[in-house]
Amino acid sequence: MTKKISILIANYNNGRYFKQCYDSLLEQSYTNWEAIIVDDCSTDNSVDIIKQLIKGNNRFLLIENTVNKGCGFTKKKCLDYATGEICAFLDPDDALYSSAIEKSMRQYDQSRNIVCTYSKMMLCDENLNPQKVFHQTKQIYNDNLFFNCPIQMAHFFTFKKNIYDRTLGINPNLRTAADQDLYLKILEHGNAKFIKQTLYKYRLHDKGISQNKGKADAKKSFALVIHDTLKRRNIKYINHNKVPDTLVYPEEIFQLLNYQVSILYRLKLKLMVLLKG
Template sequence: MKKISVLIANYNNGKFFKDCYFSLINQTYSNWEAIIVDDASTDNSLEIIENLIKNDSRFQLFKNTENKGCGFTKKRCVEFANGEICGFLDPDDALFPEALEKSAGVYETGDFVAAYSKMLMCDDNLAPQNVYAGTKQIYNNPYFFNCPIQVAHFFTFRKEIYLKTPGINPDLKRAVDQDLYLKILELGEVAYIDDVLYKYRLHSAGISQQNGKQSAKDSFAYLIFEAMKRRGIKEINHHKVPDSYTNPEEIYKLLDYQTGFLYRLETKFKLFFTIPVLLFFLYSLITPIHNILTFLFE
């Protein structure tokens, strides 16, 4: 049974942490740890977190001596992780009870570097609103940049694979998860779990919401440009990749073709004949049948 490190980078989300905490202790999967790094919160986060986790050795709390930002804090989370599999959980969000079990199961079915699932959009009180419609099964190749976003929470990855990447950029303040996804997906295949495993809380203080959206979009464009350079891509869809980054729209325009009908149709065709996807699909069919037969004949 692989150990999963749930990584939590906290800054001033103490009032929401209780939901995050209870979603972890109610997991159906037992072999996990929670690594929490607090980024010098100015609210009562530390008091709340320490009070909740004080009698549970599965939780480890670390503190930045000064506010360093999202990239630095998430990078520290990975550095402290002891698990073979890692996954980020924001302190204002929560997991469904089978999230870790279903995520861990993926890594028994094939040599996947990562796995991702669907997420449920929730209101300020974590009451369900709708399932995020953008999450889809992807065809992973050098020209996949998760734009528009298809890979999202709950995203888990092998730590040994992460250590082969440049790692999370500690200077990033926005789009940190996207930076992680792009780097991990450059090193292998990713599994899509067709289940809702993550509860994403929408509230005005969220780092990716309200006035932070444009900043995140600009940061994401730069990360895509970096990925193009890292992958040695000179041209996309017969258009030259710029030698230097100037503005986000120039980068997004290069990827406009990926929203077209023909491109999406071609992607679905390729997906159907991808061996890892076929194996995972067969596993998804066989497992319930095996469970039924075991129940009938045990």
């Protein structure tokens, strides 16, 4: 029997984009999936649109927050309802290529020791027309000092539910950077498989939670995620520089990790990945 995957969709005011997300699930070559949708008290017509689309399809479940709680809370709530052995988040304004789930699920049969997978993603315009592949995604070297800063791991990210259940779970107080929080917690329990194919369509538009005017807030949240990760991993010094006990300024964290963008460091990691492979 094939493994079941739970596709998790945290929605807030993305009603006008949701049909393409929905259609991309129906077009999947892999059929043993469920979709858990949690709406975070949207103020547009999201709920009406979603209800109409999923009506009569028992693979979809819609949950509604009674008050707006934010990205972290809503994504964590998605996982509370997931019943699949594997889980993956799909943003309601994005979409999957038709073979995305199949190619991701195949990895768990081929590499039983992995805890998650991720792939390349296509950057698209507001109408979801492909523009260019996000070039920063690559095979990571997973060690205690990997914080995905700069970004190397992104969508399409799938992970084992039983591994997630061993973590503290997504921080419900995060308004952004919930994905980064998830990645780092999952990676503390095993290794990731990079699928060198484009499986995810990422829509660029001015209402995106991590785009344009939201970038400053996203940066603060990312710094908080990394700071929490440092504490969780009991890392008190990086390159002889003390990790602050309390996070005051996001730049304190990014300055600590600035060495990871150097050419020498990146070449070292590339060599480590090759040796490990």
